[in-house]
Amino acid sequence: GDSVTQMEGPVTLSEEAFLTINCTYTATGYPSLFWYVQYPGEGLQLLLKATKADDKGSNKGFEATYRKETTSFHLEKGSVQVSDSAVYFCALTLSGGYQKVTFGTGTKLQVIP
Amino acid sequence: NAGVTQTPKFQVLKTGQSMTLQCAQDMNHEYMSWYRQDPGMGLRLIHYSVGAGITDQGEVPNGYNVSRSTTEDFPLRLLSAAPSQTSVYFCASSEEGGRGGETQYFGPGTRLLVL
Numbered sequence: 001g002d003s004v005t006q007m008e009g010p011v012t013l014s015e016e017a018f019l020t021i022n023c024t025y026t027a028t029g030y031p032s033l034f035w036y037v038q039y040p041g042e043g044l045q046l047l048l049k050a051t052k053a054d055d056k057g058s059n060k061g062f063e064a065t066y067r068k069e070t071t072s073f074h075l076e077k078g079s080v081q082v083s084d085s086a087v088y089f090c091a092l093t094l095s096g097g098y099q100k101v102t103f104g105t106g107t108k109l110q111v112i113p
Numbered sequence: 114n115a116g117v118t119q120t121p122k123f124q125v126l127k128t129g130q131s132m133t134l135q136c137a138q139d140m141n142h143e144y145m146s147w148y149r150q151d152p153g154m155g156l157r158l159i160h161y162s163v164g165a166g167i168t169d170q171g172e173v174p175n176g177y178n179v180s181r182s183t184t185e186d187f188p189l190r191l192l193s194a195a196p197s198q199t200s201v202y203f204c205a206s207s208e209e210g211g212r213g214g215e216t217q218y219f220g221p222g223t224r225l226l227v228l
Contacts, residue, residue, distance in 0.1 A: 032214035036219075041221075042222075043117075043220050043222050044156075044203065046216045051214035089156070093214065100158050100161065100171060100172075101146075101156075101205075104155055
């Protein structure tokens with residue numbers, strides 16, 4: 001079946017450090033890929049997405065590129081801030097009918113001043 | 114727009130009690146779903162609905178019932194609560210379900226503790 005694998009957390013970084021959170025997927029078709037972010041005590045919200053191979057999603061300084069050849073969608077940010085502390089979820093959906101969203105297990109990021 | 118709203122925010126139940134978690138959205142979305150979030154397991158789909166009057170099971174439906182009488186509301190019912198249902202529950206909606214890149218909009222969650 002379809003699945004999403006994320007790197008284990010928690011990830012602890014100092015402010016202004018470079019961030020990478022790895023995400024790989026397996027899917028039977030051509031998925032759309034997402035990163036959702038969950039701030040403490042809140043629901044998930046979309047951070048960025050990409051709907052086809054080689055697309056780059058970006059938002060709030062975060063970027064991720066849809067790599068079909070490596071089935072990956074790694075999240076990166078050049079300089080993290082304390083306010084980026086949250087749990088990050090990689091996810092996919094498939095087109096062609098009403099398909100559920102498949103989430104990774106989430107990666108907790110803690111940024112320290 | 115209020116987006117997706119959920120009530121209550123927190124609930125404590127005793128084993129065997131029943132309750133309904135409420136979810137409403139004001140974006141006229143067709144697709145609504147319920148997830149539970151447990152440590153180390155990400156989000157798992159409980160039930161979903163593709164429109165008023167149509168519901169289906171997700172990957173962990175046992176112990177939960179749903180109905181969808183209106184486009185706006187999608188309540189989740191626990192008929193006889195068990196400690197294994199202690200979790201954080203999220204309701205989500207999207208315009209047309211998982212077709213090619215639709216964004217899911219999540220509510221703030223309901224934290225449930227079953228003693």
